[in-house]
Amino acid sequence: MLGNLGRIGPARLFVHFAVLLIVIIWLIPTLGIFVTALRDKDQIVVSGWWTSFSGSSRTIAVRLAGSDKATQDGANYIIKGNVFDGSNNNGSGRVRSFGLRVQEPAAYQAGSQADLGDGESLTINSDGTYLLQRNGAFAADERARRVYLTVATPPEFTRDNxxxxxxxxxxxxxxxxxxxxxxxxxxxxxxxxxxxxxxxxxxxxxxxxxxxxxxxxxxxxxxxxxxxxxxxxxxxxxxxxxxxxxxxxxxxxxxxxxxxxxxxxxxxxxxxxxxxxxxxxxxxxxxxxxxxxxxxxxxxxxxxxxxxxxxxxxxxxxxxxxxxxxxxxxxxxxxxxxxxxxxxxxxxxxxxxxxxxxxxxxxxxxxxxxxxxxxxxxxxxxxxxxxx
The missing domain is CATH 1.10.3720.10 (MetI-like)
Incomplete structure (x- = not known):
């Protein structure tokens, strides 16, 4: 095969590569349309079609459970839950990181403990479970805390489109x-x-x-x-x-x-x-x-x-x-x-x-x-x- 390539003149070889390049350029948008049409609509918004086989990541805002869900654990008061449950159900996935400000949604890695000050700490695991802990009682009218998550979602394809x-x-x-x-x-x-x-x-x-x-x-x-x-x-x-x-x-x-x-x-x-x-x-x-x-x-x-x-x-x-x-x-x-x-x-x-x-x-x-x-x-x- 190498011998055959050696007998092909430079002009003909250039033509072959040019035709191959045109074919690739023509096929790429067609492939993109086909893949995008099979993706979930939420994933289309947050990532390009070329990332469809490796999953995508997005930033979402959720509210943790309120003070009415607090329980006493020794000298501490804790609130447990899952960020993907109930009204915070923004889709399944894995939590990569979390933060307390919209400008810093990746301030803490999933599984690490964030010190919120005043004896309060928050841990959010990759599966969405969280533990909000305070060394004192939560006020009855205290507003539920808002956190920002970077969530990795697996590839999802559908024929519903x-x-x-x-x-x-x-x-x-x-x-x-x-x-x-x-x-x-x-x-x-x-x-x-x-x-x-x-x-x-x-x-x-x-x-x-x-x-x-x-x-x-x-x-x-x-x-x-x-x-x-x-x-x-x-x-x-x-x-x-x-x-x-x-x-x-x-x-x-x-x-x-x-x-x-x-x-x-x-x-x-x-x-x-x-x-x-x-x-x-x-x-x-x-x-x-x-x-x-x-x-x-x-x-x-x-x-x-x-x-x-x-x-x-x-x-x-x-x-x-x-x-x-x-x-x-x-x-x-x-x-x-x-x-x-x-x-x-x-x-x-x-x-x-x-x-x-x-x-x-x-x-x-x-x-x-x-x-x-x-x-x-x-x-x-x-x-x-x-x-x-």
Whole structure:
């Protein structure tokens, strides 16, 4: 293996390390979202996700038992209890240190005795038990003493965050809505673009070069520029035929219109780069253009189809603007991005809910990308130099 590394040039080795670094940088926030979504909400507030496997520490304030709990022990009066019991139940854990002032919560180590003056002492053990001792009686109206603790809590993971998101926050229905939008909006433009790409690559007809130039020009048209005209046409057609304005077919057609230029461009470049001998041999054997397209072009073009499917699916899945314009914001049609945006406004402080929602959002795109990524580079680069 060392010999193989020695034969790799410095430039190629640099590229390998750069790609590895990019992958690590990309994976770190994804891992952080996944781990945070499984943590207890109290631990999320006090420590970062990278400390989740080693536990966390926090400072809490508790009041010890009052003078009514005092008992006499010889010449002394004592108060016993546990800082994690009753009204002081701020969570389980181990006491690391304690103090009498908020500025010094670690003044005394757990298990050590703190001299409070006037014959009074306090000992708090790591398990939370404490002993407050005085060589005189406690006054009946004496206020319970407040202490500050540094508490170490063990790692705690839970699936309740995901249960809350999928059942109680409406994310589950929005997840289904996004799939209902994304799957047809990915398949429809691929089917249309594949036919158009074959025609532009292998069929001779007048105006073909002009159509190719038009397709390339449409790629750079901003979505926002064409959104309002497309919406007006869609609404006018809906009024003529009595079709509701907020429907799934409407948003399918919108995503198809916005995705077709890039799809035709990518597929045309790929199909034009296929060996023309195969096409000519099929025509000599009497195959029609439709037979050639279905039996030869489509199987050979799978890498290009898969690469565009990745782009189109990710774009549709992460879309917010088109979904809100063509579907609205009612609960029955709310897509995942819109639901997460609403959740961010109403539950912005609940990080356990937001991280679980975010991971649910990126789960499907991750599966699609890793399932088809081996075709991505091959489909994009094939035909980029040679074209018909």
């Amino acid at each position: 995901y249960r809350t998101v999928l059942t109680g926050e409406g994310i589950g229905q929005s997840f289904i809505n996004s799939l209902t939008v994304a799957i047809p909006a990915t398949i429809i433009p691929i089917l249309i673009a594949a036919f158009a790409a074959y025609a532009l690559a292998w069929m001779d007809f007048r105006g073909r070069a002009l159509l190719i130039a038009l397709v390339v020009g449409l790629i750079v048209v901003p979505l926002q520029m064409s959104l309002i005209p497309l919406l007006r046409i869609y609404n006018d057609i809906g009024q003529v035929f009595g079709v509701p304005s907020k429907t799934y077919p409407g948003i399918w057609m919108a995503h198809t219109a916005f995705g077709l230029p890039l799809a035709i461009y990518l597929l045309r470049n790929y199909i034009a780069g296929l060996p023309k001998e195969i096409i000519e041999s099929a025509r000599v054997d009497g195959a029609s253009d439709f037979d050639i397209f279905v039996k030869i072009i489509l199987p050979l073009s799978f890498p290009a189809l898969a690469s565009f499917a990745i782009f189109q699916f990710l774009w549709v899945w992460n879309d917010l603007l088109i979904a809100m314009v063509f579907l609205g914001t009612d609960k029955d049609h709310l897509v995942l991005t819109a639901a997460l945006n609403a959740l961010l406004g109403s539950r912005g402080g609940n990080w356990e809910i937001l991280t679980a929602s975010a991971f649910v959002t990126i789960l499907i795109p991750l599966l699609v990308f890793f399932g088809l990524q081996r075709y991505l580079v091959r489909g994009l680069l094939a035909g980029s130099v040679k074209g018909g």
